C-alpha cells in the first residue's frame with residue numbers, strides 16, 4: 136500500500152475527470168502537510184466544473200425516502216447541492232424546506248436547485264432553535280463522514296426543533312469492503328486523515344428510539360425522541 140493507491144481506492148466513486156494524476160499529486164502534498172483532515176475537506180479542492188458531478192447521481196433511495204417521511208416540513212442536514220430537497224419539493228405531501236451545509240461553494244450550487252431556505256453553517260454548531268418545529272429531518276450520506284463527537288453534538292442540538300412526533304432519517308450505513316477499509320486505515324495511520332469515520336449509531340444513549348430499515352438494500356435508521364428521555 137502507498138498513498139496513491141489508497142487515494143485511488145477511496146476516490147473510486149468520483150467522476151473519472153477528477154481522479155487524474157495531477158489531483159492525486161495535489162492531495163498527497165496536502166496530506167503530507169496535514170492540511171486536510173477528512174473527506175469533507177476535499178470539496179474545496181474540486182474544480183467548479185466538476186463539483187456538481189460529485190452529487191449528480193440521483194440517490195437510489197429518494198422515492199423510498201419520500202414514502203418513509205411524514206407529511207409536513209423537511210430539514211436536510213448537510214444537504215449538499217440540494218438534489219434530495221429539490222426532489223421532495225415536487226411532492227405535495229411536503230411543505231416548508233430547510234437545508235444546512237457548511238460549504239460556501241456547495242451552497243452556491245443549491246440556489247439553482249431548490250427553493251428551500253438554506254443556512255451556511257456547521258451542522259454541529261447550528262442553533263436549531265431558530266427553526267420552526269420540524270416534522271422530518273434527513274441526514275443522508277453524512278454520518279460516517281464526520282466524527283462521533285460531531286454526530287453526537289448534532290443529535291443533541293436538533294432536539295431544539297423536534298416534537299415527540301418528529302422523525303429523523305439517517306443513512307445509509309456503509310459497509311466498507313476490505314480493500315476500502317485497508318486504504319482508509321492506511322491514511323488514518325499515516326496522516327490522521329479520515330476518509331471514512333465509523334458510522335455513529337448509539338442513538339439510544341442520546342435519548343432516541345430507533346429502528347433499522349432497509350431501503351433498496353441500503354441500511355437506514357429511523358429515529359424519534361424517546362418518550363422518557365431519562366430511560
Ligand SMILES: C[S@@+](CC[C@H](N)C(=O)[O-])C[C@H]1O[C@@H](n2cnc3c(N)ncnc32)[C@H](O)[C@@H]1O
Nearest residue numbers: 175213214215236237238241256257258275276
Ligand atoms: C456526501 S455529501 C452529502 C450531500 C447530500 N446529503 C446528499 O445526499 O446528496 C456531504 C455534505 O456534507 C457537507 N458537510 C461536511 N461537513 C459538514 C458540517 N460539519 N456541517 C454541515 N455540512 C457539512 C459537505 O459540504 C457536503 O455537502
